[in-house]
Amino acid sequence: MSKKVLVLPGDGIGPEIMTEAERVLRFVDSKFGLNLTIDQGLVGGAAIDAEGTALPQRTFDLAKASDAILLGAVGGPKWDNLPPADRPEKGGLLKIRSELDLFGNLRPAILYPQLADASSLKPEVVSGLDILIVRELTGGIYFGQPRGIRALENGEREGFNTYVYKESEIKRIGRQAFEAARKRGGRLCSVDKANVLEVTMLWREVMIELGKEYPDVELSHMYVDNAAMQLVRAPKQFDVIVTGNMFGDILSDAAAMLTGSIGMLPSASLDINGRGMYEPCHGSAPDIAGQGKANPLATILSVAMMLRYSLAEGGAADVIEKAVEVVLDQGYRTGDIFSEGCQLVSTSEMGDAVLAALQA
Ligand code: NAD
Numbered sequence: 001m002s003k004k005v006l007v008l009p010g011d012g013i014g015p016e017i018m019t020e021a022e023r024v025l026r027f028v029d030s031k032f033g034l035n036l037t038i039d040q041g042l043v044g045g046a047a048i049d050a051e052g053t054a055l056p057q058r059t060f061d062l063a064k065a066s067d068a069i070l071l072g073a074v075g076g077p078k079w080d081n082l083p084p085a086d087r088p089e090k091g092g093l094l095k096i097r098s099e100l101d102l103f104g105n106l107r108p109a110i111l112y113p114q115l116a117d118a119s120s121l122k123p124e125v126v127s128g129l130d131i132l133i134v135r136e137l138t139g140g141i142y143f144g145q146p147r148g149i150r151a152l153e154n155g156e157r158e159g160f161n162t163y164v165y166k167e168s169e170i171k172r173i174g175r176q177a178f179e180a181a182r183k184r185g186g187r188l189c190s191v192d193k194a195n196v197l198e199v200t201m202l203w204r205e206v207m208i209e210l211g212k213e214y215p216d217v218e219l220s221h222m223y224v225d226n227a228a229m230q231l232v233r234a235p236k237q238f239d240v241i242v243t244g245n246m247f248g249d250i251l252s253d254a255a256a257m258l259t260g261s262i263g264m265l266p267s268a269s270l271d272i273n274g275r276g277m278y279e280p281c282h283g284s285a286p287d288i289a290g291q292g293k294a295n296p297l298a299t300i301l302s303v304a305m306m307l308r309y310s311l312a313e314g315g316a317a318d319v320i321e322k323a324v325e326v327v328l329d330q331g332y333r334t335g336d337i338f339s340e341g342c343q344l345v346s347t348s349e350m351g352d353a354v355l356a357a358l359q360a
């Protein structure tokens with residue numbers, strides 16, 4: 001039976017990187033006879049402009065009916081002054097994550113040896129880096145109620161959000177992280193702020209309880225401020241990190257830089273059955289949108305994750321990842337990962353290079 005993939009390019013550099021990722025997807029589809037049905041939908045600012053809402057019903061229906069979703073990025077200055085719930089981020093991206101229950105966000109940070117010079121850290125600190133950040137994606141302070149901005153009696157305004165996690169939410173992300181650690185290096189570091197925040201005191205307790213079911217996984221705990229420091233001091237000490245929504249958002253951008261650029265970091269957002277949405281960790285990069293400068297590799301690597309996790313096509317995923325290594329070996333670099341002696345290429349030229357490597 002044909003499997004359905006929904007492609008949601010989004011805003012800013014989203015359509016540019018997605019054009020290249022879709023070419024790669026269509027190529028492996030025909031090369032491996034995957035028999036995919038690939039649909040396109042509107043999300044984010046592009047959907048607001050065309051239909052007045054960041055997540056149109058048609059997009060949502062297609063998303064629900066698809067086996068996997070590939071998303072570019074959403075947001076941009078044009079929509080920044082809309083009411084929070086209508087904006088591309090909350091009304092589009094967070095809504096689709098939440099409605100589809102995509103609670104488990106896997107963000108692998110791998111340093112390709114060819115990019116050791118592009119990392120802002122010394123080559124010996126990052127060489128061989130291979131860590132996985134497991135970020136809870138549908139709870140925590142991003143979704144907690146009450147939230148808002150209110151007027152106080154003295155006339156000043158107060159902004160407020162609520163940081164909450166239910167035990168069941170902590171358990172399911174914990175299980176996903178323990179399972180991932182079991183398949184990798186067998187070490188899991190749970191990152192929290194349990195010295196101050198009750199919600200993360202519970203987080204730590206639940207992780208310790210769960211750990212009893214995974215005696216083969218070595219569990220440790222770290223406060224988030226220290227974790228941020230350790231990530232840039234000695235990132236290779238980590239195997240798998242599990243953390244809440246906001247800490248995971250911040251730590252994964254920091255981890256991205258260890259790999260040379262945020263333009264290299266793919267992600268998978270999974271529900272309890274492994275159905276998922278795949279997207280680069282970066283945003284819509286308004287500063288370089290429309291200039292052919294964006295690095296499409298994070299999105300191309302997200303295609304590989306999609307094939308592996310949601311479409312049971314690990315072989316095709318391996319081939320894409322190998323092709324990315326080949327183009328890096330050949331010296332092709334977009335501006336964000338450029339170093340001396342390499343060949344500076346545009347977004348589409350990088351896509352061409354990956355396709356050429358796939359065809360070779
Ligand atoms: P950003 O990730 O878009 O950009 C941060 C910096 O990284 C910029 O200098 C950008 O040029 C660079 N960059 C990002 N991706 C790149 C790529 N593929 N190739 C080369 N350089 C790249 O973060 P921001 O500037 O904080 O946010 C811009 C907009 O994107 C905001 O509206 C934000 O809400 C949105 N955003 C969306 C997502 C998403 O859709 N998943 C993620 C993060 C931010």
Ligand code: IPM
Binds near residue numbers: 094281
């Ligand atoms: C990400 C982004 C999103 C997040 C924003 C755009 C809502 O930063 O995917 O990392 O914070 O989850």
Ligand code: MN
Binds near residue numbers: 249250281
């Ligand atoms: Mn982010």
